[in-house]
Amino acid sequence: MTDQKQQALVSLGLVLDTTEASLASLVNPAENPTQLSLDLSLLHKDFISILSFIYTSTTKLSLVLKSSSPSYKAALEPLKELSDRIASLPHCLRLIQTDHGKTLAAEATAIAKDVLQSARALFQILITIHSPQSASHHNAGDDYLIITGAVHEIVEKARSKDGFSKDNLAAVIKVWKCNQESLDDGKNEVQETLDSTEDQDDFDNGWDELGFTPGLKPSATEMERIKKIHAIARLSTLFHQRILQDVLKPLSSSLPLPSETNRILDNLAHASSDFLACSDNFVSTMYLPQVAVNMGLELDSYQRQLTHLQESMDPLILDTPSEPQLQGLQPSRTSKTPEHYAKLRKWCTACINQVNKNIHELARELKEAETPIG
Known part of the structure; x- marks a missing residue:
């Protein structure tokens, strides 16, 4: 050598x-x-x-x-x-x-x-x-x-242009977009399951590809549960998307961002990721054979994380955009009026109420199920 x-x-x-x-x-x-x-x-x-x-x-x-x-x-x-x-x-x-x-x-x-x-x-x-x-x-x-x-x-x-984020706000938006795509995938997965039942003559086709045990067909009760899961996932995903479009994207930042502003943004990103994890677990309970107890546990966790997501978002929906929580963040001209935030808060409340209604209905049915369906 x-x-x-x-x-x-x-x-x-x-x-x-x-x-x-x-x-x-x-x-x-x-x-x-x-x-x-x-x-x-x-x-x-x-x-x-x-x-x-x-x-x-x-x-x-x-x-x-x-x-x-x-x-x-x-x-x-x-x-x-x-x-x-x-x-x-x-x-x-x-x-x-x-x-x-x-x-x-x-x-x-x-x-x-x-x-x-x-x-x-x-x-x-x-x-x-x-x-x-x-x-x-x-x-x-x-x-x-x-x-x-x-x-x-x-x-x-x-x-690249969409590479390393310029600041914490951009990083949170990037996390949110990624989580939104995954939530959409989960919602679409439930939708595909429902769509596959429309042609009863071909009821068996494709069930194994969707994760169901080959040869098993959902009962009427199980199909109603899947419909409830779809309604919950669809509305929750829409809520998550609305936060991205009407809360996060209209904001611009002035550096340096105060530590309290970064804390609020970080909490929001964590809440989104935690909610995605719970959503994935909850959606997976639709697969056969369904176990009512497991579905109920995941439903409880899903609702808790959805509430946490809403609470994490609240500091960014303000009647006065100049409140201390928003130091370093400026809403766009089209979204900085009190009327915009009032309408947005009203929509979010109505959406969450509708999600909770479906959650309560599914929870009640699951509690009435004495034994796992299999």
Whole structure:
């Protein structure tokens, strides 16, 4: 083994250790984050800059360490750059985590974790390819190029227009949109189940694909439950969508957002994600054989999370948009009037009341069921 090759392998081992350490710090962040507070726009720029350096350096590294004709001396510079940038990534994240919102910090952490995991895989395969013990490095073929492409894809997505959110409000809206899509999927799943019963001659067709045990058909009671689940899911999903369209999207932010505003936004994002989890569990109880007890338990959890979602939204539906809870957030011209918020609150109350009516009717039927239906 040449000295240059040995030096390159040592450097690969060191950058791999640095990557492992950075990943560990993301999984187990410091209990006392830094008290230093910096402008979010600068931190956003620094974060993207670090990712861009990692993008460029992994490209250089893959080119100079190609298995067919490696240049070990040329690999030292990108390896040094990678080591420095990867080591600086956790510090940048800690500054974002300090007082710029938990939802934004979670998004940044997820991006960093994806990049570091892909970079780690790249370093590992390059060590394997160029190790003296590797007698079949050519068999690794283009695997390292595929992994390099994965790093590129993550960074390009983060740098795109819809990539890393500019602030906590944008991060919350992104979470909300993602959850909305999943809620729509759940509602559509129930709708497809109902639609499949319209042609009684083909009643068996497709039930196994929808998750039902082949050969089982819903009884009249079970079909009524599925109809109630659909009504509940449809109205609740509409409520969730209305919050996105008429509460969150019309808002714009002025940095820095006060900690109380970030707390309200973070609570809203958590409430949305918790509600989605309960919704998925609740919808799954329609599958045969239905168990009334399990459906009742999931229904109770669903209603609690829906109430929590409504309570988390309330601080953002104000009669006076300049109230303290909204410091740093400005409603659009079309939605900042008291009349807009009064109509919105009235609609939300009516929607939730209708959901609760269906929930109470289903709960009453389930309590009357003495034994699981199967």
